[in-house]
Amino acid sequence: MTDAHDTITHAIPAAGAGAGFAHLPVLSIARSLTNPRKHFDPVFLQELADSIKATGVHQPILVRPLPAHRVADEQAWAKTEKRERAQYELIAGEHRWRACQMAGMAEIPAMIRDMTDAEALEAQVIENLQRKDVSELEEAEGFQVLMQHQGISADQMGAKIGKSRAYVYGRLKILDLCEEGRQALREGKLDYSCGLPIARIPNEQLQLKALQRAIAPHGGWNDGGRSRMSAREVQYMCQSEFMTKLEYARFDREDATLCATAGACSTCPNRTGANPDLFTDVDSADVCTNPPCFKAKEEAHAVRVRKQAQDMGCEIIDGRAAKELVPSAYSGGVTGYLRLDSPSDSPVKGKTLRKLTHKALEESGIKPTMVVNPHDEKELIAVVTPNQAEELLKMAGKAEAHKQLLADNERDAKQNEQNQKKQAEETYERDWRTEVARQIAVHTKEPSDACLVTAARMVTQHLATSLNGEYAKELCKMLELGKVAPKDAIRDLANDWAHPIALAGAILALRDKHYSPWYYEHNPSAPRNPELMAMAEACGVDVEAIKAQVKANMRAAAKQSANPAEGDTPLPPAARAGADGKGGKAKKSKNPAARAAEDAEKLSSAAATAGIAAALQSLSGDAAPGAAEAALGDEAVPVAAAAAQAPAPLVTLKRPKPTAPAADTPASGGQQEPAGDAQDSADAKTATAPKQVYTPEELLANRVTVLPNATGRGKKIYIGDEGTVVAIMGDAAVDVSFPGPKGCKPVRVAFHVTELELAE
Incomplete structure (x- = not known):
C-alpha cells in the first residue's frame, strides 16, 4: 500500500529495454581501451579513495555489457589472474572505479547501458570535455580517435561538441608535436600555449631545437634561474627564428619548378594562408613555416642565376673584391655601381x-655585372655602372630620368668628395693626438721633475673634483682654506704646493676613512681602510696612540656625564660668547657644574653613562685598557672629549714655509718676547721668564693652553682655554680641538706654535 507521502519510483528496466542501474562488483568491470584520458594523478586518486571510504560513491559510473570482441581477451586475462571474467566495460568514471579499488570497496553504483563502439567512444570524448582537469593533449587524442572512427571533419566535430573550428584545429595541431614535446606536456614542463607554436613547425629537428630553448631555465632575476620562457616569448621565438616572410624571397614564389618536391609557395600547405584558423596570431598569410624548404629554394635560385649570368657572359665578382664593393650588410649599396633591382x-x-x-637592357647588349653578396652568398646583386645606366635611360626615352640621374651622380660625387675631406680631417685630428699621447707614455719611463709635478697636480685636481661636498668642506676646514667653493680651493691648493701628490694621498685617505660594520661583518677578510692605513704609516702617524687617546677621552666623557659637578672643563666658545652666541661676555661667576646643568640634554646622566659604557665595551681591544690612563694620569680628564666624532689627522702635509714674522709681531718665533699689548697682558710668570716654543710634533695629541699673544681673528676668545692638539697643519701650525656644547661636535681652531704652551 502507498499513501500520499510515498515516492513513486520506476523499476530498473530489463536488459535491452534501456538504461539500468545496479550496484556492481568492482572486479566485474574492465577498463575501456578507448578512454581518451591516459594520465591519472595518484594524489587525487588517494584523496578520492579516502572520501569514498568515508562517505561512499555519490555519482554512479557508466558501463556497458562487455562487447563480444573483448570476451576472449578478457577470459584469458581472468584465467591468468585467477578471477572471474569481467561482465562489463567501463565507459565513464574511471577515477571513481580506481579509487574504489584503492579504498577496498566491493561494489560500486553503475549505470548500465547498451552502446555500440562508436556511441561509447563519443560518450567518452564528450564526457571528458566536461571535466576541467582533462589535458589539451588528451582532448586532442580523443578528437582524433572520434573523427577517424566516425569519419567526420573538424567542422563536424566542432558542431558535435559545441566548439569553434579554430578550437578543434588548435587541439588537433598539438598532435603534430614531436614525442619529446608530448612527454614534456604530460610532465607539466611545457604548457599547451607554449607547445602549440612549436607544433606548427613542420620540421622535427627544428621542433626539438625550439623545445629545448622553451623548457630550459633562462635566469629569472628573482627565482634563482628556474623560470622558463613565457607563451609570448615562445611565440615570438618561433615566428622570428622558424618562420620567414615570403615577401623577402629573392625567387619567384609562383615557380613550381625551382624545387620539384616543394612546388609553388602559393599552394604550399606550410604557408600560413593555407590554414588561417591555425595561425590567427600571425599578421600575414604569406609566411613560410618551413625554413629548410625556403633556404633550399634560395640556394636553387642562386645557382640558377649564376648559371644564367655565366651563359650570358656576365662578369661575376665575388670573394674579397665583392667585400670591398659591399662593405656593409645593412645598406646593401655597391660602391661605384647602381643596383638594377633596388x-x-x-x-x-x-x-x-x-x-x-627593361627593353633597352635587352636591345643594348649591355650585360649587368653580378656581385656575390659577401654577407649572404646566396644573393647575387645585378649592377651596372653609372655610365651604363645613363645610356640605358637614353635608349629607353627616359629623358627626365636621365637628367635626374646626372644630377644624382653629380650630387653623389660632391658628397663623396665632402666625405673624403671630412674623413681626412678626422684622421688627422685623431692621429696627431694619438701620437702625442704615445710620446707622453714613453716619456713616463724616465720622467722629469716637471712631468712628475704636473701629473701629481692633475691627479690631485681630478681627485678633488670627485670629492663629495661634505668631504670637500671637511678637508678645507682641516687645511684652513676657507668656506667658499671648497673644491675650487683644493684645486688651487694643488697648483700652489710644491708636492701636490701628498695632497692627493690626503684626499684618498679622507675618502677611505669610512667605518662600515655591515660590510666587515659580511666580508671578515676584507682589508680595513687600506688607503688610510697606508698613508698613516708613510706619514709616521701613530694609529695605536690615537686609538688609545680616543678611548681615554670617551672614558673621561662618560665619567663627567655621570658626575657633572666633578668636571672642570672650560666653557665652549659658544657659552663664553654669551647665550645669544654673538660675542657677549659670559658671566664668570657660574661654576662648571652650573654650566653643565644648563647645557645638559634631556637624556639622564645614568642613561648617557650606560650608553657610552656599552660603546666602549664594543670597541676592539687593539690597545691595552691601561694605555689611555697611563697617558692621561690616574684621573682621566675630557681632553677633546669629542675627538672620536672629529676626523682624525690624515697626514702631515708640508706647505711652503710662511714668511718669517717681524720681531715685534705676535707670531715671531724663537726666544723673542711678545711686544705691545701682548706683553702688557701677559702674567708675571710670562713676563719674567722666556717662553719655551714647542715643535708641532711635540704638541700633537697633548693638552695645550692658549697664550695671550693669540690675537688673530677668531682666536682671541680662546685665550687661557685648554684644548687638545689633533693635527699638524704645517711646519709651525697645529689644529687644536676644544669641547663643544652638549650634543655638538668639538670646535677646531688652528694656532701658531708660539701661541700655545703645554698645559700643566
Missing part, C-alpha cells in the same frame, strides 16, 4: 632601373 638606386621613386630600362 629602388634606392633608381632616379624614379618607387621603380627600379630594371623596370625603367
Whole structure:
C-alpha cells in the first residue's frame, strides 16, 4: 500500500529495454581501451579513495555489457589472474572505479547501458570535455580517435561538441608535436600555449631545437634561474627564428619548378594562408613555416642565376673584391655601381632601373655585372655602372630620368668628395693626438721633475673634483682654506704646493676613512681602510696612540656625564660668547657644574653613562685598557672629549714655509718676547721668564693652553682655554680641538706654535 507521502519510483528496466542501474562488483568491470584520458594523478586518486571510504560513491559510473570482441581477451586475462571474467566495460568514471579499488570497496553504483563502439567512444570524448582537469593533449587524442572512427571533419566535430573550428584545429595541431614535446606536456614542463607554436613547425629537428630553448631555465632575476620562457616569448621565438616572410624571397614564389618536391609557395600547405584558423596570431598569410624548404629554394635560385649570368657572359665578382664593393650588410649599396633591382638606386621613386630600362637592357647588349653578396652568398646583386645606366635611360626615352640621374651622380660625387675631406680631417685630428699621447707614455719611463709635478697636480685636481661636498668642506676646514667653493680651493691648493701628490694621498685617505660594520661583518677578510692605513704609516702617524687617546677621552666623557659637578672643563666658545652666541661676555661667576646643568640634554646622566659604557665595551681591544690612563694620569680628564666624532689627522702635509714674522709681531718665533699689548697682558710668570716654543710634533695629541699673544681673528676668545692638539697643519701650525656644547661636535681652531704652551 502507498499513501500520499510515498515516492513513486520506476523499476530498473530489463536488459535491452534501456538504461539500468545496479550496484556492481568492482572486479566485474574492465577498463575501456578507448578512454581518451591516459594520465591519472595518484594524489587525487588517494584523496578520492579516502572520501569514498568515508562517505561512499555519490555519482554512479557508466558501463556497458562487455562487447563480444573483448570476451576472449578478457577470459584469458581472468584465467591468468585467477578471477572471474569481467561482465562489463567501463565507459565513464574511471577515477571513481580506481579509487574504489584503492579504498577496498566491493561494489560500486553503475549505470548500465547498451552502446555500440562508436556511441561509447563519443560518450567518452564528450564526457571528458566536461571535466576541467582533462589535458589539451588528451582532448586532442580523443578528437582524433572520434573523427577517424566516425569519419567526420573538424567542422563536424566542432558542431558535435559545441566548439569553434579554430578550437578543434588548435587541439588537433598539438598532435603534430614531436614525442619529446608530448612527454614534456604530460610532465607539466611545457604548457599547451607554449607547445602549440612549436607544433606548427613542420620540421622535427627544428621542433626539438625550439623545445629545448622553451623548457630550459633562462635566469629569472628573482627565482634563482628556474623560470622558463613565457607563451609570448615562445611565440615570438618561433615566428622570428622558424618562420620567414615570403615577401623577402629573392625567387619567384609562383615557380613550381625551382624545387620539384616543394612546388609553388602559393599552394604550399606550410604557408600560413593555407590554414588561417591555425595561425590567427600571425599578421600575414604569406609566411613560410618551413625554413629548410625556403633556404633550399634560395640556394636553387642562386645557382640558377649564376648559371644564367655565366651563359650570358656576365662578369661575376665575388670573394674579397665583392667585400670591398659591399662593405656593409645593412645598406646593401655597391660602391661605384647602381643596383638594377633596388629602388634606392633608381632616379624614379618607387621603380627600379630594371623596370625603367627593361627593353633597352635587352636591345643594348649591355650585360649587368653580378656581385656575390659577401654577407649572404646566396644573393647575387645585378649592377651596372653609372655610365651604363645613363645610356640605358637614353635608349629607353627616359629623358627626365636621365637628367635626374646626372644630377644624382653629380650630387653623389660632391658628397663623396665632402666625405673624403671630412674623413681626412678626422684622421688627422685623431692621429696627431694619438701620437702625442704615445710620446707622453714613453716619456713616463724616465720622467722629469716637471712631468712628475704636473701629473701629481692633475691627479690631485681630478681627485678633488670627485670629492663629495661634505668631504670637500671637511678637508678645507682641516687645511684652513676657507668656506667658499671648497673644491675650487683644493684645486688651487694643488697648483700652489710644491708636492701636490701628498695632497692627493690626503684626499684618498679622507675618502677611505669610512667605518662600515655591515660590510666587515659580511666580508671578515676584507682589508680595513687600506688607503688610510697606508698613508698613516708613510706619514709616521701613530694609529695605536690615537686609538688609545680616543678611548681615554670617551672614558673621561662618560665619567663627567655621570658626575657633572666633578668636571672642570672650560666653557665652549659658544657659552663664553654669551647665550645669544654673538660675542657677549659670559658671566664668570657660574661654576662648571652650573654650566653643565644648563647645557645638559634631556637624556639622564645614568642613561648617557650606560650608553657610552656599552660603546666602549664594543670597541676592539687593539690597545691595552691601561694605555689611555697611563697617558692621561690616574684621573682621566675630557681632553677633546669629542675627538672620536672629529676626523682624525690624515697626514702631515708640508706647505711652503710662511714668511718669517717681524720681531715685534705676535707670531715671531724663537726666544723673542711678545711686544705691545701682548706683553702688557701677559702674567708675571710670562713676563719674567722666556717662553719655551714647542715643535708641532711635540704638541700633537697633548693638552695645550692658549697664550695671550693669540690675537688673530677668531682666536682671541680662546685665550687661557685648554684644548687638545689633533693635527699638524704645517711646519709651525697645529689644529687644536676644544669641547663643544652638549650634543655638538668639538670646535677646531688652528694656532701658531708660539701661541700655545703645554698645559700643566
